[in-house]
Amino acid sequence: MSKGPAKAKRGIPSKVDNFNEWYPFIVEASDLVDKRYPIKGMDVWRPYGWKTMKLIDSLTHHEMERTEHEEVNFPLLIPENLLDKENSLVAKLKRAREEGVDPDELRDEEEEGGFKKEVYWVKHAGENELDMPMFLRPTSETAMYTMFPLWIRSHKDLPMKIYQMVNTFRYETKQTRSFIRVREIHFFEAHTAHADEDCATRQIAEDLEIVDNLMHKLCLPIIKAKRPIWDTFPGAWYTIGIDAIMPNGRTLQVASCHHYRDQWAKAFDITYENKEAKQEYCHQTTYGMSERLLGAIVGMHGDENGLIMPPDVAPFQVVICPMIRKNSEVDTIGEANKIAILLRDSGLRVKVDSRDIHAGQKYYDWEIKGVPLRLDIGPRDIAQGTAFAALRTGGKEPLAMDNIAELCREKLSEISNELRKRSAAHMDGVINELPQFSEENGTWSMSGEIQDGKIYQIPFEGTDAHAEIIEKATGLTFLGDATDDYVTEVPCHMTGKMTKRRVILAKTY
C-alpha cells in the first residue's frame, strides 16, 4: 500500500478530449511505472506494471514453446568491432540498392552510422580506459551472429530457433514516453536460421500467426504492413511492421519481423553443410516485440476512469470488496476470502480489498488500475446468496454464489469480447481513402484535407520520389503495403496505373 505519484483527487485528464495528457498521467496514477527516477526515459517498473508486463511475456513464452523456440540469454555488452561489421553490411546493401547491383559484387565498406549514433558506450571501467570500447545492445544481431557459426555445422542443426527477453538500450534524443519511447527497453527478440529462403519465409508466416494469437489475447487490433524499402530494418531483405492504432490515430509499431535472406550470414560467415556435403549460407529471420505492447494496451483500452486491463494479462482479474460495517453480525470479509479461495482454485487472479475505507475510494482505486471485474459483498448479497458484479467495461448484475467461479469466467470472457468489439470499431472507422492527388505543370496538389486521428490507404504504383511528395503534402508516413490488397484494381494516384496494391499511411509514434 505504498503511495503512488500524486493522484489528483480532482480527477483524471479526459482521454477523449486530451489523450496526450491522459496517457502520461494514467501510467503513473495506476502504479504501472514511476517516472521520477533521475534519468529521463528510464522509468521504474512498479509491482503492478511489472506484473502486467510479465503476464504479457508469459503469453509470448507460451507461443515460443508451442513453436519450439528455445530461450537463451546473451551478454548485454557488445564489442565495438562487431558494430563495424554490421555497419559495413548495411553500407553495402544501401550502395547495392542505389546502384541497382547485387550486393555480393561490392566490396565491404566502412560506414559511420546505423546504430552507432543511437547507442550508449562503455569506454571506461573502474579507473581504466578500455582497449576495446563496448556498447549496450540496441538489439542482438551482432552479438548472436558471432556465435551462430560456432553452433551451426550441418543441415541437421537447422532450423535453429532461439529467443530472449532482455533489456536493450537506445540513446533517444526525441521526447520520451513511458513504454512507447524509452531509453531502456524491455525487449523480446527471436532469431532463426534456416537452410534456404523458403524456410525463412515460412518462419515469417509463423511469426505473423504468433502475432495474431497474442493480439487476440491482448484484444488489440493491428495493421501488418510490409515496410517500404527506405524503412526496412538495416540488413533486412524486407520488414513487416505490426502497428497498433492509438486513440489519437497515430500508429504505434509494437512488433516487427525481418527476413534477412543470407545477407547477415554472408557478413558473419554463417554456413552449414547441406545433404550433398556442400557449404551453404543460412537464411535468417528475426521477430521483435517490446514493452510497447503494454503502451498499446494502456492507450487502446483505457477510458475516462483509468486503465482497462484485458483479462488475459490483468494482474488481478477479480477484485472482491467486502462491505465493511462496524458492529455488523455478518462476516463480509470472511465471505470475501471464501470466494477468493474458490476463484483462485479455478485459476483466477484475485485480490480481496478489506481496507476499512470508503467504498467509493476502493472503486476509484481499482477502476483506475483497470481490474476487469469487481465483486461487492454486503450483508444483503450474502443473504441472497449472490455477489454483486461490476464489469469494468460497464454493467452490473448479481452473480449466484453457488456457481461463482464459472460465472466470473463468463463475465471475464464477455469483457474480453467487449474490448475486442470496441477496438475493432475504432479500427473500422479510422482507415480512410487518401484524398486524390493530381499534377499540374509539375506541381502536385491534393483534393482534400488530412483529418486528425485518421489513417489512410492509397492505391500506389509510384516511385520513391512520388512517395516523398505524398509524405510531404500529407504529413503522413508510409507504413507500407497492407497484407490484404484492394478487391478490384484501382488507378494509382501518381501514375494512373491500375493496381490492387494498397499502401497504408499514418502519423506514427
Add this chain to the structure above:
Amino acid sequence: MSKGPAKAKRGIPSKVDNFNEWYPFIVEASDLVDKRYPIKGMDVWRPYGWKTMKLIDSLTHHEMERTEHEEVNFPLLIPENLLDKENSLVAKLKRAREEGVDPDELRDEEEEGGFKKEVYWVKHAGENELDMPMFLRPTSETAMYTMFPLWIRSHKDLPMKIYQMVNTFRYETKQTRSFIRVREIHFFEAHTAHADEDCATRQIAEDLEIVDNLMHKLCLPIIKAKRPIWDTFPGAWYTIGIDAIMPNGRTLQVASCHHYRDQWAKAFDITYENKEAKQEYCHQTTYGMSERLLGAIVGMHGDENGLIMPPDVAPFQVVICPMIRKNSEVDTIGEANKIAILLRDSGLRVKVDSRDIHAGQKYYDWEIKGVPLRLDIGPRDIAQGTAFAALRTGGKEPLAMDNIAELCREKLSEISNELRKRSAAHMDGVINELPQFSEENGTWSMSGEIQDGKIYQIPFEGTDAHAEIIEKATGLTFLGDATDDYVTEVPCHMTGKMTKRRVILAKTY
C-alpha cells in the same frame, strides 16, 4: 540439437583428481553456457543453462510470493552523483568505526572507492559526451533508495518489501569463472524498509528461513556466518554470508543478508510518520543471491560423468530413451511418447530422445547434462509392462508401467535425498578444528598444518590484529561467526579467554 563446444569423446577431466579442470569443462560440455563470446567473463547462456537458472529463479519467486515481497524492475543505469552519496556514507561509517564514535556525529566526507573502482562507466552516448556520467548497477541500493522517500510516507506504508531479478555488472580484474566470478551477473536482490531495528531484524530471520527452504530444494548444504566487521557490506550494520562448500574445500558465497539499521535511511532521507505523527528514519535490510547458486549445484552435485541436476530444478527430470530397432514390430517410440504424456500430465518435465543413434551416445549425452532419471523402453520392457529406470545417482530397476508417474516421483525424491545425503557427508567431514596457536617472544606459531580441501573452526575472542595474524599464517579467510556456537566454553587461541564463540575460516572463491 545444435552443436556444443568441443565435447572430448575421449572423456571428461576427473572431478575427484582435478576439480579445477573439470568445472570449466563441464559447464560448456553440458551446454549450460558458451564461453566463446568475445568479452571475457560474459558467457552466453545456452537454452539448457538458462532453463535451469529460470527454474532456480522460480523457486525464489515462489518464496517471495509466500513472504509478500513485490517484484519491481529498476533501471540498469545509475547517475554518478548517487554513487558519491553512497561513498560518503561508507566513508563516514568507516571513520566512525576507526574513531569509535557515533557516525551521526561525523560530517559527510567524500571518499574515492567503494564500488567506484568496480563499475563499468557510461560517459558517452551516440556521438556525445554525457553531462552526467552513469554506471551499470553493481547492485541497486543507490537507485532504489532514491525512490524510497517518494514511496514511504507513513507507518502504514511499512514494512515495504520489494525485490528484483536483473543483470548486474562488476568490472572483475581477477580470473573469471562461469557463474562464480563473472562480469555480467544474473542477480536477485530483495530490499525492505521497516519501522524499527527489531522489525528489520525479524526480516533477516525470514530471509534465513527462505535460504533454508531454497537450499533444501537445491540439495545444497551451507554455512551461515556473520561476517567480521572488515568484511561487512559497505553501509551495513552487519552482514550474514551464506556459503556453499565446493568439492575442493573452497567456500562460495551464494547469498548474503545485510541489516542496514537506519544508516542508509539517514544518507538518503528515508523517513516515515509514526503513529504519534513524528518523523522517524526507516530501518532497512537487503538479501542478495546470484547465478552462483547454479555454480554451487554444478560443483557440489556433479560426478565423473557430468552434472547431476537436483530434481526440483532439472530442465528435464526424466528422459525417455526408446530402443530404436529397424524392422521391429514393437512401436517403442509410440510407447515412449505415451509415457511422456502421462508423466507431463502429472507435472513432470520430460524429454523423449528418439534420435536414431547408438544408445551409448544417448546415455553419455543425458548423463553429462545430469538428467536425474532415465527410462529405457525396449520391446522386452513393453512385453513385461515395465520401463527400465536408471537413476543418475546410481541404481537401475524396472518400474511398473501402470503406476509409472507415481513411481517416477518416488525415484526423483530418492535422488534428491541421495544428493542431500552426499552433500551432508561432504559437509561433515570438511570442518576441522584449527591447529592450536601459541605466542613466544611476540611471535605466533601454529602447532599443525592446514590441509587442502578442508575448512576450519576456532574459538575466538581476539582482536582484528589477532585475526590478521591467523589469516596470514593459515592462508585462510575469516568467514565469520557461525550461527551455532560451541556447546561448551573453550579457550580462545589468541587470548585464552573462555568462549563459546565459534568462528569459521576457509579458502574462498
